[in-house]
Amino acid sequence: MKDNSEEIERLKQQLELVKQQDRILEEIEKRLYKMREIAEYASKYRLSGEETWELEKQIEEHETVIESLQKYL
Numbered sequence: 001m002k003d004n005s006e007e008i009e010r011l012k013q014q015l016e017l018v019k020q021q022d023r024i025l026e027e028i029e030k031r032l033y034k035m036r037e038i039a040e041y042a043s044k045y046r047l048s049g050e051e052t053w054e055l056e057k058q059i060e061e062h063e064t065v066i067e068s069l070q071k072y073l
Contacts, residue, residue: 031062
């Protein structure tokens with residue numbers, strides 16, 4: 001019985017870890033999608049230097065968050 005309950009507990013922990021990783025991957029995917037939207041917008045329009053700088057800043061923020069999230073995987 002003890003071995004069985006230990007195995008169940010181990011599997012529960014693994015399941016929680018996988019769920020956490022899934023949430024992290026979802027957030028990374030959302031950030032990548034936002035970055036893609038920014039890049040597509042920038043490619044469609046002629047932007048001023050200030051607009052370009054602002055979009056680059058947004059992309060850098062997304063990259064920073066993605067790098068941070070990847071450390072948890």
